[in-house]
Amino acid sequence: MATVKFPGRFESLAGIRKFVFQAASEAGLDEKEIYAVELAVDEACSNIIEHAYGGEDKGDIECTCNDTNNGLEIIIRDDGRPFDPKLIPSPNFSVELHELKPRGAGLFLIRNMMDDVDFEFSEKKGNELRMVKRKQE
Amino acid sequence: MEITTTQYKRCDVVRSIGRIDSYTAPDLEEILSSLTNDGKYKIVLDMEQVDFMSSKGWWVLIQTQKACKRYNRGELVLAGVQDRIRDSLELVGMGSYFQIFDDLVSAVAHF
Numbered sequence: 001m002a003t004v005k006f007p008g009r010f011e012s013l014a015g016i017r018k019f020v021f022q023a024a025s026e027a028g029l030d031e032k033e034i035y036a037v038e039l040a041v042d043e044a045c046s047n048i049i050e051h052a053y054g055g056e057d058k059g060d061i062e063c064t065c066n067d068t069n070n071g072l073e074i075i076i077r078d079d080g081r082p083f084d085p086k087l088i089p090s091p092n093f094s095v096e097l098h099e100l101k102p103r104g105a106g107l108f109l110i111r112n113m114m115d116d117v118d119f120e121f122s123e124k125k126g127n128e129l130r131m132v133k134r135k136q137e
Numbered sequence: 138m139e140i141t142t143t144q145y146k147r148c149d150v151v152r153s154i155g156r157i158d159s160y161t162a163p164d165l166e167e168i169l170s171s172l173t174n175d176g177k178y179k180i181v182l183d184m185e186q187v188d189f190m191s192s193k194g195w196w197v198l199i200q201t202q203k204a205c206k207r208y209n210r211g212e213l214v215l216a217g218v219q220d221r222i223r224d225s226l227e228l229v230g231m232g233s234y235f236q237i238f239d240d241l242v243s244a245v246a247h248f
Contacts, residue, residue, distance in 0.1 A: 010158070010159045010160035011160050013158045013159060015160075031221070032221060035225075039187065039189075042189075042191045043191055046158070050159070090206040091229070091230070093230030093231055093234075097202060097203055097234055098203055100234070105193045105231075106191040109192060109228070
């Protein structure tokens with residue numbers, strides 16, 4: 001298990017992706033699975049900075065990776081505003097180009113790229129996102 | 138991320154190298170907006186050397202595509218999109234808003 005804390009700013013995203021890339025490689029995920037992890041984690045952390053913290057440098061992002069033998073578990077914590085995924089509308093990509101609205105694509109990607117996705121909020125721990133990517137048999 | 142622009146006879150080519158995320162997408166947005174603000178609406182984005190793109194990057198492209206396609210005055214097309222990036226684009230469902238060409242030559246020839 002490895003945990004690293006990053007400052008909540010967009011500049012940290014490259015370092016966060018590097019950290020999960022390393023963990024995903026060591027857990028034996030293939031190239032496609034590793035990209036899915038990198039993308040999901042990037043989207044999650046971007047959302048934390050933008051929505052939970054409401055801007056850069058308002059708090060940290062703590063990222064933990066666990067090798068589960070059959071894949072990788074990633075836990076991301078922040079101390080921003082409570083996040084309720086039910087309040088995020090699903091993006092609608094069947095509309096005409098001029099009607100497209102930039103909201104919800106990140107969460108949609110996270111849900112579709114990872115095998116398990118759970119959001120939890122508690123006063124003590126703040127927001128906690130737990131995601132799992134399993135190795136393909 | 139590095140971005141260069143080259144003016145062709147019938148279109149402008151923007152070549153991006155590296156990773157496009159929430160940190161670097163504003164740089165790409167600035168370049169693409171400066172083109173559309175100059176009345177250049179036929180644009181090829183060469184993505185052959187882009188190895189990561191988050192949804193923030195896709196929204197920059199969507200905004201550019203909206204500006205280009207308004208009044209049928211042009212289009213933003215993509216060239217050399219790596220498979221894993223293309224997969225995520227299709228997964229989200231944004232793929233239908235862009236023509237994607239295998240390489241730069243065929244993308245430029247589109248105009």
